[in-house]
Amino acid sequence: MAIILSDSDLDCGTTMQIAIEAIEEAMAARSAGALVSPPRHSVSFGCKGDLVFTVGGTIGEDPIAGFRVYGTFKGLRREQIVAVWSTETAELQGLVIGSRLGDIRTGAIGAIAIRHMSSPDARTAGVIGSGQQARTQLEAAALVRRLDRVRVYSRHEQNRRTFSAEMEQRLGIPVEPVASPRRAVSEADIVICATTSRTPVMEAAWLKPGVHINTVGPKTVDEHELGLDVAAAAHLIATDSLEQTQAYKAPFFLSESSDAARMVDLAAIVGGRLPARQARDQTTLFCSVGLAGTEVLASKLLAATGGKAPAG
Amino acid sequence: MAIILSDSDLDCGTTMQIAIEAIEEAMAARSAGALVSPPRHSVSFGCKGDLVFTVGGTIGEDPIAGFRVYGTFKGLRREQIVAVWSTETAELQGLVIGSRLGDIRTGAIGAIAIRHMSSPDARTAGVIGSGQQARTQLEAAALVRRLDRVRVYSRHEQNRRTFSAEMEQRLGIPVEPVASPRRAVSEADIVICATTSRTPVMEAAWLKPGVHINTVGPKTVDEHELGLDVAAAAHLIATDSLEQTQAYKAPFFLSESSDAARMVDLAAIVGGRLPARQARDQTTLFCSVGLAGTEVLASKLLAATGGKAPAG
Numbered sequence: 001m002a003i004i005l006s007d008s009d010l011d012c013g014t015t016m017q018i019a020i021e022a023i024e025e026a027m028a029a030r031s032a033g034a035l036v037s038p039p040r041h042s043v044s045f046g047c048k049g050d051l052v053f054t055v056g057g058t059i060g061e062d063p064i065a066g067f068r069v070y071g072t073f074k075g076l077r078r079e080q081i082v083a084v085w086s087t088e089t090a091e092l093q094g095l096v097i098g099s100r101l102g103d104i105r106t107g108a109i110g111a112i113a114i115r116h117m118s119s120p121d122a123r124t125a126g127v128i129g130s131g132q133q134a135r136t137q138l139e140a141a142a143l144v145r146r147l148d149r150v151r152v153y154s155r156h157e158q159n160r161r162t163f164s165a166e167m168e169q170r171l172g173i174p175v176e177p178v179a180s181p182r183r184a185v186s187e188a189d190i191v192i193c194a195t196t197s198r199t200p201v202m203e204a205a206w207l208k209p210g211v212h213i214n215t216v217g218p219k220t221v222d223e224h225e226l227g228l229d230v231a232a233a234a235h236l237i238a239t240d241s242l243e244q245t246q247a248y249k250a251p252f253f254l255s256e257s258s259d260a261a262r263m264v265d266l267a268a269i270v271g272g273r274l275p276a277r278q279a280r281d282q283t284t285l286f287c288s289v290g291l292a293g294t295e296v297l298a299s300k301l302l303a304a305t306g307g308k309a310p311a312g
Numbered sequence: 313m314a315i316i317l318s319d320s321d322l323d324c325g326t327t328m329q330i331a332i333e334a335i336e337e338a339m340a341a342r343s344a345g346a347l348v349s350p351p352r353h354s355v356s357f358g359c360k361g362d363l364v365f366t367v368g369g370t371i372g373e374d375p376i377a378g379f380r381v382y383g384t385f386k387g388l389r390r391e392q393i394v395a396v397w398s399t400e401t402a403e404l405q406g407l408v409i410g411s412r413l414g415d416i417r418t419g420a421i422g423a424i425a426i427r428h429m430s431s432p433d434a435r436t437a438g439v440i441g442s443g444q445q446a447r448t449q450l451e452a453a454a455l456v457r458r459l460d461r462v463r464v465y466s467r468h469e470q471n472r473r474t475f476s477a478e479m480e481q482r483l484g485i486p487v488e489p490v491a492s493p494r495r496a497v498s499e500a501d502i503v504i505c506a507t508t509s510r511t512p513v514m515e516a517a518w519l520k521p522g523v524h525i526n527t528v529g530p531k532t533v534d535e536h537e538l539g540l541d542v543a544a545a546a547h548l549i550a551t552d553s554l555e556q557t558q559a560y561k562a563p564f565f566l567s568e569s570s571d572a573a574r575m576v577d578l579a580a581i582v583g584g585r586l587p588a589r590q591a592r593d594q595t596t597l598f599c600s601v602g603l604a605g606t607e608v609l610a611s612k613l614l615a616a617t618g619g620k621a622p623a624g
Contacts, residue, residue: 002391002409004316041353043367045377048399051367053379055355065357065385067365069395071377075402079314081395083381087360090387097314097404 002083002091003303007098010302013170016140018305019108020115022298024270026058026291027112027240031271034060037292039247049073056293063087066296068102082299094303101302105295106288107136109240109266110192110214113286115144116269116276117238118190118212123148126188128181128201128225130154130163133216134194141190141214142171150175153184154195182206193217193225200227207233209281216288220250226285231259234285236277238266244289254287263287314395314403315615319410322614325482328452330617331420332427334610336582338370338603339424339552343583346372349604351559361385368605375399378608382414394611406615408607413614417607418600419448421552421578422504422526425598427456428581429550429588430502430524435460438500440493440514440537441507442466442475445528449504453526454483457502462487465496466507494518505529505537512539519545521593528600532562538597543571546597548589550578556601566599575599 009015029035035058042052049072057065066084082096114122122145127134130152138150150167152175154160160177168175178184185191186206194216195201204227207213213234217225231237231254239245242265245252254260266286268274277284321327341347349368356362361384369377378396394408426434434457439446442464450462462479464487466472472489480487490496497503498518506528507513516539519525525546529537543549543566551557554577557564566572578598580586589596 004409036355036357038355041355041365043348043350043353043377043379045348045369045375045399046371048371048375048377049402051377051379051397053353053365055363057357059358059360063357063360065355065360065363065383067355067363067381069379071397071399071402071404073377073397073399073402075398075400077401077403079404081393081404081407083393085363085383085385086387087357087383087385088387089389090361090383090385091389092383092391092393092409095393095407095409097316097407 003094003306005094005096005302007100010098010100010104015302016104016107017143018301019104019298020111020140020143022301023108023112023294026294026297027267027270029058030267031273034058035293040292054292054295056296057087058297064296064300066299068295082295084296084300084303094299096299096302101295101298103132103136105298106133106216106290107140108298109288109291109294110137110216111140111144112270113214113238113266114141114190114212116266117236117284117286118145119210119277119280122189122212124188125150125190125192126185127152127192128154128184129194129217130159131194134163134192135167137192137194137214137216138167139170141192145190148173151178151184151188153178153181195225197225198223201225202230203227204229204233207283209283212284214286214288219253219287220248221253221255222250224253228254228257231257231285233283235282236284237263237287238269239263239287239289240266240291241289244291245287315406315618317406317408317614319412322410322412322416327614328416328419329455330613331416331610332423332452332455334613335420335424335606338606338609339579339582341370342579343585346370347605352604366604366607368608369399370609376608376612378611380607394607396608396612396615406611408611408614413607413610415444415448417610418445418528418602419452420610421600421603421606422449422528423452423456424582425526425550425578426453426502426524428578429548429596429598430457431522431589431592434501434524436500437462437502437504438497439464439504440466440496441505441529442471443506446475446504446506447479449506449526449528450479451482453502453504460485463490463496463500465490465493507537509537510535513537514542515539516541516545519595521595524596526598526600531565531599531601532560533565533567534562536565540566540569543569543597545595547594548596549575549599550581551575551599551601552578552603553601556603557599
């Protein structure tokens with residue numbers, strides 16, 4: 001029987017580390033043309049909602065196939081299933097059932113962007129947002145850069161206090177709740193924007209030269225947490241899936257700007273086919289959209305290690 | 313966390329009984345237009361094979377959504393996954409992982425055909441084939457008719473002996489291995505044909521008046537385990553999915569015969585919209601093709617009962 005992991009198995013600190021290495025692998029495969037990630041497929045169940053399938057895997061050495069599925073039905077429990085088979089042996093290698101893997105995967109994608117785009121000596125992070133995605137993005141960032149200070153802003157004081165206390169304990173570094181978004185980002189080497197805001201939450205003028213920004217929240221032309229000024233200020237703009245930026249129901253937030261044309265694929269940077277930052281004071285921006293196939297690779301590695309970090 | 317069942321949970325005698333009631337429910341829903349069963353969806357992983365998704369569920373009261381997925385990769389272990397959500401609460405209700413549910417579901421579909429099409433006083437069964445499908449078809453048949461004798465034929469003597477010993481023990485009635493297909497079917501009220509034969513294994517002339525036949529094996533115009541003579545002799549021909557008979561890559565075995573046009577949907581018989589047999593001596597034929605959505609309903613009921621029969 002295949003290894004089955006649930007949310008409680010993904011709660012240990014090493015899960016994110018494993019996911020980050022899986023995403024690095026996925027990006028390398030994508031750069032080499034070995035990542036399978038066809039368009040999404042969804043089936044409607046009348047007015048109740050849809051089942052949405054994201055299928056993906058790798059070809060080449062140690063090839064795998066799998067999928068993620070989730071329902072859009074109304075309810076509190078939003079359990080997803082990710083499954084992965086070896087296409088070499090036909091064996092079902094693992095299943096991950098629950099709601100945590102999606103956030104962990106997105107956190108790990110953010111970490112790969114930070115690893116390959118931010119300044120290697122980045123030490124301070126500014127976070128806008130205090131939800132689950134803000135937590136996993138920051139946790140992942142701390143695994144790829146030696147952060148020594150974090151500032152967080154979100155609209156509700158209690159939320160940013162809770163976030164700070166929790167993350168300070170988790171990361172072992174000072175996490176300070178601040179009363180304005182400007183104060184959160186103005187001294188940051190890395191900015192994580194993970195809100196549900198439909199309007200820009202910061203201005204390019206507030207940012208330090210050399211900053212790297214991850215945007216995880218809304219990114220359509222009508223609703224976006226970052227303004228066009230931030231994109232215009234960036235020397236390098238990347239995304240995990242150029243196809244996905246063009247496949248949203250609403251147009252991508254940069255689609256009416258000249259900056260859309262210079263957006264590049266993160267996998268090309270990871271694979272060394274495109275240069276990352278050229279100078280210390282360059283601004284870099286990563287637009288996270290959710291590359292298909294990444295959950296499958298993450299699940300494979302998590303199942304192989306039983307959710308624990310590999311020895312040595 | 314959802315209930316997860318594997319092959320060993322499906323090994324008890326009550327599993328088939330639960331599956332049969334699930335299929336009865338599926339047929340009633342289909343007859344009422346409340347079964348969701350869109351076309352299959354498959355994604356290719358290069359030369360290694362495909363992942364094939366059959367999505368389905370019900371609308372109306374206590375609505376559910378789910379899917380079955382299997383890989384066509386080369387290997388010994390062919391584990392499928394079936395998952396079911398309540399579309400009312402968004403809760404993932406259950407998962408069945410393994411290779412047994414497919415056969416059990418097909419056995420249960422066969423039992424529903426026998427329940428609604430065969431003579432109520434059918435007592436003897438003739439089986440051609442001694443594989444897993446032959447076992448589950450016979451086990452299911454014995455749950456809907458009071459069988460008192462079974463004869464089985466398959467090409468290899470050892471296989472039919474093993475089948476007989478095993479099924480005699482399992483069903484508690486005499487199961488006799490016989491040396492010719494004619495001897496297996498000539499006195500049978502119910503004939504189960506579950507082979508991999510590409511050419512007809514019996515002749516219509518061998519069959520008793522009033523017989524009901526289930527054909528589970530090959531059914532394309534070039535490869536079929538039953539000849540056109542059997543279909544021509546049948547007063548009533550039904551299938552579980554008329555759509556599927558038209559969706560095979562190769563044409564259905566009756567497609568060049570005038571009998572194709574009189575084939576009816578089993579759900580219409582179950583739902584009382586079409587009459588079943590009109591007289592004791594009529595011959596009836598059921599062509600099993602695998603109705604989408606049936607695995608999802610079976611999994612729902614199995615998960616709800618934990619694989620054990622409901623009390624009372």
